[in-house]
Amino acid sequence: MLRAPREELADDARQGLISTPKHLPPKHLYDARGSELFEVITQLPEYPVTRAETAILEDAADAIVAAAQPDELLELGSGSSRKTRLLLEAMHRQGTGDRYAPLDVSVAAVEQAAAELAVDHPWLEVRGAIGDFSRDLGKVPRDGRRLVAFLGSTIGNLLPPARAELLTAIADSMAPEDRFLLGVDLVKPRDVLEAAYDDAAGVTAAFTTNLLVILNRELAGDLPVDAFVHRARWDAEAEHVELTLEATREVHARLERLDLDVHFAAGEHLLVEHSCKFRVPGIRAELAAAGLEVEQVHGGDTHGFALLLARRTGGADR
Numbered sequence: 001m002l003r004a005p006r007e008e009l010a011d012d013a014r015q016g017l018i019s020t021p022k023h024l025p026p027k028h029l030y031d032a033r034g035s036e037l038f039e040v041i042t043q044l045p046e047y048p049v050t051r052a053e054t055a056i057l058e059d060a061a062d063a064i065v066a067a068a069q070p071d072e073l074l075e076l077g078s079g080s081s082r083k084t085r086l087l088l089e090a091m092h093r094q095g096t097g098d099r100y101a102p103l104d105v106s107v108a109a110v111e112q113a114a115a116e117l118a119v120d121h122p123w124l125e126v127r128g129a130i131g132d133f134s135r136d137l138g139k140v141p142r143d144g145r146r147l148v149a150f151l152g153s154t155i156g157n158l159l160p161p162a163r164a165e166l167l168t169a170i171a172d173s174m175a176p177e178d179r180f181l182l183g184v185d186l187v188k189p190r191d192v193l194e195a196a197y198d199d200a201a202g203v204t205a206a207f208t209t210n211l212l213v214i215l216n217r218e219l220a221g222d223l224p225v226d227a228f229v230h231r232a233r234w235d236a237e238a239e240h241v242e243l244t245l246e247a248t249r250e251v252h253a254r255l256e257r258l259d260l261d262v263h264f265a266a267g268e269h270l271l272v273e274h275s276c277k278f279r280v281p282g283i284r285a286e287l288a289a290a291g292l293e294v295e296q297v298h299g300g301d302t303h304g305f306a307l308l309l310a311r312r313t314g315g316a317d318r
């Protein structure tokens with residue numbers, strides 16, 4: 001483990017719960033329960049992201065692996081690693097390599113994914129790492145030619161400045177023969193996007209509300225979970241969905257471990273996640289600005305999702 005999650009949550013809560021607007025980074029949503037709820041979200045009828053990306057990978061995994069020829073696959077924010085199997089199986093079939101390094105903040109997700117992979121992919125060598133992809137990328141030991149995968153449109157949790165920083169760090173971590181595979185969810189109509197993040201069964205609401213349970217457990221807090229409701233709002237100008245927890249009444253709470261009093265006015269929001277949506281030319285330009293040149297694009301507007309395979313651009317462009 002590269003850094004204790006509770007220490008990070010404490011630092012972020014100390015800062016984010018006294019700011020205006022109040023905010024916490026989305027990585028804190030993923031304790032064992034959060035990772036479990038996210039897996040349920042991926043199967044909801046309103047949430048098209050995982051189905052679209054899986055369908056694209058079913059068609060494109062062989063072409064991606066043939067171009068990348070990876071000895072190993074490093075995956076950022078790997079979660080359950082379910083879709084990743086399509087890439088790992090293509091690597092095995094083509095005989096390029098059988099090493100997989102999932103990197104995720106969620107201990108439970110990495111442990112469970114590794115255990116499941118060991119059962120039905122006995123040829124695979126899994127070297128899981130717990131850490132933050134925005135900070136710990138350089139700490140994962142490399143072993144040969146790499147395919148770095150960043151799936152599930154998790155990159156959309158980062159706003160443009162943080163995204164540019166991460167894409168540049170990814171490019172800088174790559175050898176010239178390495179490849180980067182990025183999955184991005186594309187802009188869609190407001191009703192589709194807002195339903196995707198506020199499903200009828202209330203699973204996404206349970207996922208974001210679980211953050212209050214995490215704060216109470218980890219920081220000895222007494223935030224009243226029933227005083228907050230889940231909100232998902234598409235900002236058409238910024239092209240992102242904002243997920244917040246809105247206080248339905250005035251809240252006075254305390255996080256004992258931080259010696260911190262927290263106040264919410266009625267109607268005040270705690271921002272827990274941005275989910276930026278993309279257009280293929282825009283993300284191509286962001287990759288280029290980070291020193292990454294796109295070689296293959298799979299999916300697109302008909303899928304509502306795109307997978308881009310990129311390589312580092314040469315020295316003169318960087």
Ligand SMILES: C[S@@+](CC[C@H](N)C(=O)[O-])C[C@H]1O[C@@H](n2cnc3c(N)ncnc32)[C@H](O)[C@@H]1O
Nearest residue numbers: 027030077078079104105106131132133151152
């Ligand atoms: C939206 S889910 C996607 C999971 C999986 N890649 C997929 O496509 O279904 C985001 C994943 O990234 C992890 N994650 C979120 N922020 C992270 C961070 N800063 N560093 C490492 N992992 C992170 C979460 O624990 C979760 O497993």
